[in-house]
Amino acid sequence: MKISLEETAKELSERNIRPSIQRVRILAYMKENLCHPTVEKIYNDLHPEIPSLSKTTVYNTLNLFLAAGLVRMLNIEENEIRYDIVMKTHGHFKCESCGEIFNFRINIDDFPADDLNGFTIKDRDVYFKGVCPKCRKEKVKEAE
Amino acid sequence: MKISLEETAKELSERNIRPSIQRVRILAYMKENLCHPTVEKIYNDLHPEIPSLSKTTVYNTLNLFLAAGLVRMLNIEENEIRYDIVMKTHGHFKCESCGEIFNFRINIDDFPADDLNGFTIKDRDVYFKGVCPKCRKEKVKEAE
DNA sequence: AAACAAATTTGTAATCATTATAAATTAATA
DNA sequence: TATTAATTTATAATGATTACAAATTTGTTT
Numbered sequence: 001m002k003i004s005l006e007e008t009a010k011e012l013s014e015r016n017i018r019p020s021i022q023r024v025r026i027l028a029y030m031k032e033n034l035c036h037p038t039v040e041k042i043y044n045d046l047h048p049e050i051p052s053l054s055k056t057t058v059y060n061t062l063n064l065f066l067a068a069g070l071v072r073m074l075n076i077e078e079n080e081i082r083y084d085i086v087m088k089t090h091g092h093f094k095c096e097s098c099g100e101i102f103n104f105r106i107n108i109d110d111f112p113a114d115d116l117n118g119f120t121i122k123d124r125d126v127y128f129k130g131v132c133p134k135c136r137k138e139k140v141k142e143a144e
Numbered sequence: 145m146k147i148s149l150e151e152t153a154k155e156l157s158e159r160n161i162r163p164s165i166q167r168v169r170i171l172a173y174m175k176e177n178l179c180h181p182t183v184e185k186i187y188n189d190l191h192p193e194i195p196s197l198s199k200t201t202v203y204n205t206l207n208l209f210l211a212a213g214l215v216r217m218l219n220i221e222e223n224e225i226r227y228d229i230v231m232k233t234h235g236h237f238k239c240e241s242c243g244e245i246f247n248f249r250i251n252i253d254d255f256p257a258d259d260l261n262g263f264t265i266k267d268r269d270v271y272f273k274g275v276c277p278k279c280r281k282e283k284v285k286e287a288e
Numbered sequence: 289a290a291a292c293a294a295a296t297t298t299g300t301a302a303t304c305a306t307t308a309t310a311a312a313t314t315a316a317t318a
Numbered sequence: 319t320a321t322t323a324a325t326t327t328a329t330a331a332t333g334a335t336t337a338c339a340a341a342t343t344t345g346t347t348t
Contacts, residue, residue, distance in 0.1 A: 018344080020296065039334085052342095054298045059335065075219040075271075079306085079334080093260060104259035111255075111270075115248035116237060118277035125271040126255075127219075133262035162315085164325065183305085196313095198327045203306065223305080223335085 003028040015068050025050060026061045027070065036074055036082040036092070036101045076101065076127045091126035097135035104128075147172040159212055169194060170205045171214065180218055180226040180236070180245045220245065220271045235270035241279035248272075 008028045009019035017023065029046060030037075037045075043058045062083055065071040074082040076094050082101070084092075091106040108124040131139070152172045153163035161167065169190060174181075177189075187202045206227055209215040218226040220238050226245065228236075235250040252268040275283070 018295070020343085022297070052298075056299075056336085057297055060297080063336095073222065075222050078217065078219050078225050081222050081334085091257065093263060093265075096266070102259075102263075104257050106255060106257050111250060113235065113248050113250050113272075115246075116272070118280070119237060119246075119272075120275040120280060121237075121272050122240070122275075123271075123273040125269075125273075127267075127269040127271070128257070128260070128263075128265050129267040129269075131264040131266075136262070136264060162324075164314085166326075196327080200307085200328075201326055204326080207307095225305085 001032055003031045015070070017064065017068060022050065022053060022057050023061055023064075026058065027065065030065075030071060030083065030085045034085065034103075036084050038080050038082050040080075042083075074101070074125075074127075076129075089124060091128060093128040093130070093132070095132035095135055096129055097131050097139075100132060102132065145176055147175045159214070161208065161212060166194065166197060166201050167205050167208075170202065171209065174209075174215060174227065174229045178229065178247075180228050182224050182226050184224075186227075218245070218269075218271075220273075233268060235272060237272040237274070237276070239276035239279055240273055241275050241283075244276060246276065 005024050005028055008031070009024045012019040012023055012027065025046060026042060029042060033045075035041075039055065039058050039062060042062075043053065043055045046058075047053050062071065066073055066083075070086060072084045072086055074084055074092060076082065076092055089106075089108045090103045091108070093102045093104055094100070095102070106126055108126055111124075149168055149172055152175070153168045156163040156167055156171065170186060173186060173190060179185075181189075183199065183202050183206060186206075187197065187199045190202075191197050206215065210217055210227075214230060216228045216230055218228055218236060220226065220236055233250075233252045234247045235252070237246040237248055238244070239246070250270055252270055255268075257265075
């Protein structure tokens, strides 16, 4: 999906975030690539198009978007932070074999968690891990 | 709760893990301290009792226990790995104010996740964040 | 439009948790 | 006791993230 840069800039302005080229491109990238990218991946993909881009800017921008509630941070794996455009709450499944992260619909907000009476819940993350169907099939083939 | 070191050693032996002093003490520590400690905390707490203890050993031992399924790894926060003795699946709530992590009962295994038909699910983690009751009360006081 | 001030970006260096490595120690076996 | 294997330890290396300060860009005022 191609995201309009003008629309994206407007969206930033509405949140009182000055729409610099870097910010607009990074936010548009996040909307086009719903693959939960790491800073590394965002940088590698955008650097050819924005040669001046620095990795520090990607870090700064993601932290800015995080504070503004535009993106969510995923801590599904210990050695890497991933980011996700904010949308209706959903779960994340990481395939241990290919590393891909899948979204799945789940009603996190309605979970009964009686032990948390009196707690203010601001964030709910559901992380599953295992093997995706594609990798499972490949494993069966290997075994033959 | 005081954990028997003999019992703990036996438990390791049964899993074919040689029960060195360090391993036994670390596992006993995990059972006594259900506070989801970091490697740092485990090291700081045990070092006075085992002066020779090295932080590397704590890392090695936790990774060993992890592979053996004795502990779980918590990636609730991006800059720290925490560990938890394995028990019935439960959720984890981290208070943004005091940093404490609370367990709460939740039937993760029964979640309907129809999008994951065909997926093999091995691990399920539920992380909530917000403010615990104690910190909420303190904030109200401050506001007065 | 020019000058100035503020915000943003950038590159480098610093930090910090974790892992790699290899020597030293401890335990197990012959 | 001698030999071998496993474990622990200290130090160095790695790698992701942040701190910092200079350079650049943008916005504002005259």
